[in-house]
Amino acid sequence: MKRKTGITCQFHDSAASMNQPDPEIVHFDNVGLRYGTDREVLSDVSFTLYPGRFYFLTGASGAGKTSLLKLLYLSQRPSRGLIRMFGTDAITLPRDRLPGFRRRLGVVFQDFRLVPHLSAFDNVALPLRVAGVSERDIARPVADMLDWVGLGDRRHARPATLSGGEQQRVAIARAVIARPDILIADEPTGNVDPDMAIKLLRLFESMNRLGTTVVVATHDLHLISSIQDSLIMRLDKGRLHDPTGALRYPPRRSGPAGQP
Amino acid sequence: MNAPADEPATRWPATKWPATKWITRLPFARTREADARLLPVVQFAGPMPWVIAIMIALTVVAAASALALRNAAQSARSELEGGVTVQIVFAEPDARNRQADAALAALQHDGAVRSARRVAQDELNTLVEPWLGTRAGDDLDALPIPALIDVRLDGTATPARLAALRTALQKVAPSARIDAQAAWLVPVFRAMAALQWLAAGLIALLASATVFAVLLASRNALGNHRDTIEIVHMLGGTDHQIARVFQRSMAIDAAAGGVLGLLAGLIAIAALGNQFAALGSGMTAAAVLGWSDWLLIAGIPVLGTVLSVLTARLSVLAALRRLL
Numbered sequence: 001m002k003r004k005t006g007i008t009c010q011f012h013d014s015a016a017s018m019n020q021p022d023p024e025i026v027h028f029d030n031v032g033l034r035y036g037t038d039r040e041v042l043s044d045v046s047f048t049l050y051p052g053r054f055y056f057l058t059g060a061s062g063a064g065k066t067s068l069l070k071l072l073y074l075s076q077r078p079s080r081g082l083i084r085m086f087g088t089d090a091i092t093l094p095r096d097r098l099p100g101f102r103r104r105l106g107v108v109f110q111d112f113r114l115v116p117h118l119s120a121f122d123n124v125a126l127p128l129r130v131a132g133v134s135e136r137d138i139a140r141p142v143a144d145m146l147d148w149v150g151l152g153d154r155r156h157a158r159p160a161t162l163s164g165g166e167q168q169r170v171a172i173a174r175a176v177i178a179r180p181d182i183l184i185a186d187e188p189t190g191n192v193d194p195d196m197a198i199k200l201l202r203l204f205e206s207m208n209r210l211g212t213t214v215v216v217a218t219h220d221l222h223l224i225s226s227i228q229d230s231l232i233m234r235l236d237k238g239r240l241h242d243p244t245g246a247l248r249y250p251p252r253r254s255g256p257a258g259q260p
Numbered sequence: 261m262n263a264p265a266d267e268p269a270t271r272w273p274a275t276k277w278p279a280t281k282w283i284t285r286l287p288f289a290r291t292r293e294a295d296a297r298l299l300p301v302v303q304f305a306g307p308m309p310w311v312i313a314i315m316i317a318l319t320v321v322a323a324a325s326a327l328a329l330r331n332a333a334q335s336a337r338s339e340l341e342g343g344v345t346v347q348i349v350f351a352e353p354d355a356r357n358r359q360a361d362a363a364l365a366a367l368q369h370d371g372a373v374r375s376a377r378r379v380a381q382d383e384l385n386t387l388v389e390p391w392l393g394t395r396a397g398d399d400l401d402a403l404p405i406p407a408l409i410d411v412r413l414d415g416t417a418t419p420a421r422l423a424a425l426r427t428a429l430q431k432v433a434p435s436a437r438i439d440a441q442a443a444w445l446v447p448v449f450r451a452m453a454a455l456q457w458l459a460a461g462l463i464a465l466l467a468s469a470t471v472f473a474v475l476l477a478s479r480n481a482l483g484n485h486r487d488t489i490e491i492v493h494m495l496g497g498t499d500h501q502i503a504r505v506f507q508r509s510m511a512i513d514a515a516a517g518g519v520l521g522l523l524a525g526l527i528a529i530a531a532l533g534n535q536f537a538a539l540g541s542g543m544t545a546a547a548v549l550g551w552s553d554w555l556l557i558a559g560i561p562v563l564g565t566v567l568s569v570l571t572a573r574l575s576v577l578a579a580l581r582r583l584l
Contacts, residue, residue, distance in 0.1 A: 073494065074584070075494060075584060076584070077584065095581065095584075096498075096499075098584070099493075099496040099497060099498045100496070101496075102493070102494060102495065102496040103495070103496030105496075107494060107495075113487075113490075113491050113494075114491075115488050115491055115492075116488075117488075126491075126492070126495055127495045127496065130492065130495050130496050130497045130501065131496065174495075
């Protein structure tokens with residue numbers, strides 16, 4: 001499996017040189033979003049995501065978490081403001097360059113969004129097929145991933161025959177299979193039992209240690225407290241609270257990414 | 261899509277037209293294996309192959325008719341191109357014969373004349389038989405039928421050449437009247453040309469109808485798979501990857517329809533050909549199709565398939581451009 005190099009190399013370079021600031025991977029500056037002519041669902045949202053960091057996005061229902069994630073995974077353009085992603089202006093990005101950016105993102109949707117006519121195996125393999133990975137190189141990692149999320153024996157099952165928790169695990173496996181630069185998860189542990197939730201969180205943590213920036217939207221305080229060194233983005237009525245400025249100017253790590 | 265939920269996914273991309281699967285290996289319909297697995301086999305509107313079959317069948321018949329008419333017109337034109345009829349219109353039989361002989365001799369010595377032949381009395385009788393009855397011309401005194409000379413010129417019978425011929429014959433046969441044979445058939449040629457244009461117009465209309473049918477089917481298929489397309493987009497799928505899946509399915513449907521349509525069209529041509537052959541008329545006998553015509557007709561399903569695939573591709577790409 002190919003591993004994308006751009007951001008990862010930058011990250012490792014910066015991690016090796018502790019005196020250099022981390023290069024930003026995503027930057028939001030005074031971003032606002034409204035649907036149609038309604039009031040803004042997101043207002044003046046400004047933050048920066050750095051490579052190899054673990055972020056939790058919290059807030060009450062209707063606070064704008066899913067809208068913010070939609071902007072992050074490039075399914076929506078903001079009404080105003082500036083978004084830079086991987087060093088490029090994501091707002092004026094030509095349409096034909098969007099797929100390249102999206103392949104660097106892994107997304108776990110709140111409603112899973114599995115492809116109904118595809119088996120669990122084919123759903124997990126989808127990002128690799130989209131990226132043009134050969135079938136020979138797909139079979140093993142997908143099978144391993146399905147084994148890891150405990151669905152090795154359900155590889156031929158279609159989403160309609162899977163339970164909510166199983167569908168969520170397939171969705172997570174699909175999001176992480178291509179080892180994205182940014183993993184975005186919307187309530188990823190909402191439908192799984194506590195043991196599986198911790199196991200999935202450990203998967204996210206492992207990916208984070210390998211350099212993937214992780215953004216998890218959740219209400220689960222227990223989940224938030226289980227990841228050390230994570231940063232919390234709290235949304236309230238469409239506004240992002242950053243009283244300490246940690247989201248704009250995160251505390252410098254003492255060692256390589258993910259390692260305290 | 262109707263397969264059991266637990267069935268292994270190795271069986272697709274399936275097609276209900278397996279015999280036409282070869283079409284997906286052609287450049288315009290080729291799909292990478294990975295691309296083919298992005299979407300299910302896109303089922304265009306169920307009757308799509310039948311719609312295309314009907315369009316192709318009608319196009320084949322229209323094209324064959326246009327080509328046969330063109331061949332008949334060309335054959336008649338080339339036959340009559342250098343044809344000139346000299347009539348000696350004189351009531352007195354002996355003088356008429358003398359003038360006819362003199363005119364024939366003059367024509368045979370004319371360098372612009374390839375051949376000249378006096379039409380025999382039996383042939384003249386046959387010509388007037390429908391109007392005047394059996395062997396009416398035999399009584400030379402009672403019915404002064406003009407003496408006829410059938411002349412073939414080297415090249416086309418232009419007005420200038422006819423004028424030169426008139427001047428030459430004026431001295432030896434003052435009663436001679438000279439007419440280009442092609443001039444008599446000008447209205448027929450015009451009617452045939454009009455029919456050819458009509459056939460071309462029909463073919464253009466059928467092609468347009470095919471394009472609109474494919475556009476509607478593509479939009480319908482896009483609507484049915486909108487959720488999946490959005491997911492594939494979110495995972496980094498490109499418009500071209502998605503369009504390839506649609507054009508592949510369209511290629512299979514159009515190829516199946518094309519083959520069926522060609523067969524139906526050929527049957528119709530054979531039936532029409534037999535009917536016209538039974539007429540036994542000189543003009544319809546010349547309305548035959550050559551090997552190049554058959555090649556052109558055989559190419560109609562291929563052109564139809566390419567047109568359908570291109571239409572599907574362009575309409576899908578246009579629709580996808582509206583998504584982010």
